[in-house]
Amino acid sequence: MKKTLSINIGSKVFNIDNDAYELLKKYLDSIKSYFEKIETEEDILMDIETRISEKFSSIINFSESLNLKDVKNIINEMGSVDDFKEIYEEYSIKEESEFNESTHKDYKNENRKIFRNLDDKVIAGVASGVANYFNIDPVISRLLFLASLLTGFGLIVYIICWIGIPGKRVGMLNSSKRLFRDGDNKILGGVAYGIANYFSIDTAIIRIIFIVSLFLGGFGFITYILLWISIPEAKTVEDKMRAKGYEVTLENIEKYIKGAFKKKDDEENLLIKIILFPFRLIGPIISGVFSLLIPLFRIIISLILFVISIVLIVLMVLFSLGLFNLINYENFIFGSIEGAYISGIDLSIIIGELPIYLSMSIILFFLVSLLILIISVSRILLNAKNINPTTFIGLLFVGIILFVFNSVIISQVINEWEDTGQIQEWIDDGVIKIDNWKTYRY
Amino acid sequence: MSTDNFKIQIRKGLLEFCVLQIISRGEVYTSDIIDELKKSEIIVVEGTLYPLLNRLKASGYVDYKWKESNQGPPRKYYVLTVEGTDHLSQLKISWKEIDKSVKNIMTIKK
Numbered sequence: 001m002k003k004t005l006s007i008n009i010g011s012k013v014f015n016i017d018n019d020a021y022e023l024l025k026k027y028l029d030s031i032k033s034y035f036e037k038i039e040t041e042e043d044i045l046m047d048i049e050t051r052i053s054e055k056f057s058s059i060i061n062f063s064e065s066l067n068l069k070d071v072k073n074i075i076n077e078m079g080s081v082d083d084f085k086e087i088y089e090e091y092s093i094k095e096e097s098e099f100n101e102s103t104h105k106d107y108k109n110e111n112r113k114i115f116r117n118l119d120d121k122v123i124a125g126v127a128s129g130v131a132n133y134f135n136i137d138p139v140i141s142r143l144l145f146l147a148s149l150l151t152g153f154g155l156i157v158y159i160i161c162w163i164g165i166p167g168k169r170v171g172m173l174n175s176s177k178r179l180f181r182d183g184d185n186k187i188l189g190g191v192a193y194g195i196a197n198y199f200s201i202d203t204a205i206i207r208i209i210f211i212v213s214l215f216l217g218g219f220g221f222i223t224y225i226l227l228w229i230s231i232p233e234a235k236t237v238e239d240k241m242r243a244k245g246y247e248v249t250l251e252n253i254e255k256y257i258k259g260a261f262k263k264k265d266d267e268e269n270l271l272i273k274i275i276l277f278p279f280r281l282i283g284p285i286i287s288g289v290f291s292l293l294i295p296l297f298r299i300i301i302s303l304i305l306f307v308i309s310i311v312l313i314v315l316m317v318l319f320s321l322g323l324f325n326l327i328n329y330e331n332f333i334f335g336s337i338e339g340a341y342i343s344g345i346d347l348s349i350i351i352g353e354l355p356i357y358l359s360m361s362i363i364l365f366f367l368v369s370l371l372i373l374i375i376s377v378s379r380i381l382l383n384a385k386n387i388n389p390t391t392f393i394g395l396l397f398v399g400i401i402l403f404v405f406n407s408v409i410i411s412q413v414i415n416e417w418e419d420t421g422q423i424q425e426w427i428d429d430g431v432i433k434i435d436n437w438k439t440y441r442y
Numbered sequence: 443m444s445t446d447n448f449k450i451q452i453r454k455g456l457l458e459f460c461v462l463q464i465i466s467r468g469e470v471y472t473s474d475i476i477d478e479l480k481k482s483e484i485i486v487v488e489g490t491l492y493p494l495l496n497r498l499k500a501s502g503y504v505d506y507k508w509k510e511s512n513q514g515p516p517r518k519y520y521v522l523t524v525e526g527t528d529h530l531s532q533l534k535i536s537w538k539e540i541d542k543s544v545k546n547i548m549t550i551k552k
Contacts, residue, residue, distance in 0.1 A: 031489075047492050051473060051476070051492075054514070057514075079486075079487025079488060083490050
């Protein structure tokens, strides 16, 4: 007796044995992930499914179910991803020889565009995109980003990259052997198993190294957490095969599913089992915490940006009022703002004294910053995709120029005020508290 | 080079030519193209045809229309475009030249 499933392929319904279904699904998935990378407008997968459906209906009657042999035959007739690759490789060779040198360069540049890889991401795919661009393993760039987070600098760079670099689904690049965590054989996050696979050594050795290093000042713990975040989990059969360094060909997929490649992991001896037991217990807890942390991270960033936006709006209002000399005007909307103190400096008086062009330029700077922030929040929190990266980079550029311009002018104005004794007057009037002023200037 | 490899390479080179030739006769359904190619042993694995058709479409040599079918979903029928007809006649000329050269070489005796 065999369990059968009912599938709909090419708008027709078929009964299919469970094992045959697994093989067919893996086959179609491998084709799908391949053509997604190429980004063709036409739906090749649909055509192929239609064809397979026709073949199915020609070989079986309504009441019969498809078995493993049927599916295998059809896959043999249809051909594997490798067969498709040949056609495309030829095509790209033709492309290159047909065009002259200059278009050839453009073609290359097209390929060298940087984008965030949405198929290979932890937060937003920035690190894997950078890795693809420089042709390194994403794990390296992830670790670099994590390390730079400690200085705070990395966070800013990451956010700018997140917003500025367009996202794209390109699948996992680097088709050769890659470092993956393996969820099937994990104790905590599958890191040790992944590393062991990558270097083709026994998992127990890596696990013991990690555990021993736990007692060496927690170094192993931090390393483990960093690697857990950095290394992607092998989710598909292809990933799992790649983790072990097998070529993803149809034959190998089939063998893999049948278990020919599976290592016998039952060989762990009792001692190792006892040592690993507590780690098996806390594993689910830690991975739960992780899945909570990443959305939390999104929310915290957005919250920070939101607070900054509010501050910007308040400052904009303040400077606008100052520009029209309305800041101390009795019974205006705000009444009179008599104490807009920032670090002991009463802005409400000083703003009124600024040259008009400077006030305007400062307001413009706030406006641009606000726009940048709004775009950032919509991108990070709402995943908005309708923002043109060029516009954003342009805004960023304008913002930086305004910032530099304003800083230069402000320092000139302050020097002038010092020379004319204006500053001293303000200090005497208590507009500027002398202690704070000193820390500002010196 | 084994005879197998020889055959594979030649078939591969001629695939596009043959596909265009079949489509040039008039509207044709994808599966019928495959059946004919298989019968004449031009392709071995069917899947390769789909990327090829897609590429020909992208190059503007062929186009397709959907036609209702009384058995199953609507079907894609391919037709040759004006550019495709030009391209095909170029390929035909090249093929005739190659054919002639090969025949010449084969008939010359020492």
